[in-house]
Amino acid sequence: MFQFSYKLKVAERVKAKCERHPRYNPEREGRGGIKGGCSICFSLFDLHQARLSLDAAHREFLRRALPWTRVRRSRTKPQFPKQDEPPMQNTTL
Numbered sequence: 001m002f003q004f005s006y007k008l009k010v011a012e013r014v015k016a017k018c019e020r021h022p023r024y025n026p027e028r029e030g031r032g033g034i035k036g037g038c039s040i041c042f043s044l045f046d047l048h049q050a051r052l053s054l055d056a057a058h059r060e061f062l063r064r065a066l067p068w069t070r071v072r073r074s075r076t077k078p079q080f081p082k083q084d085e086p087p088m089q090n091t092t093l
């Protein structure tokens with residue numbers, strides 16, 4: 001049987017601001033709040049969109065992974081000791 005495992009880890013901190021329009025907030029003002037077609041503000045807006053997509057993808061990942069997620073061992077003994085299984089082989093993705 002083919003097995004694969006995913007580990008998801010995202011941690012990026014970004015602080016971005018337009019020099020000419022420091023008050024522009026892509027989250028509040030959206031694309032319509034960009035003045036004079038400022039390319040930097042457009043970049044901020046695109047960054048915000050990318051972040052929303054990432055959040056959505058993260059939620060989707062968690063939703064789909066939930067049935068397969070291994071529950072961490074509680075204080076009780078594991079129900080299915082896995083001594084009979086062969087050692088896990090390296091998976092190539």
Ligand SMILES: [Zn+2]
Nearest residue numbers: 018021038041
């Ligand atoms: Zn700007």
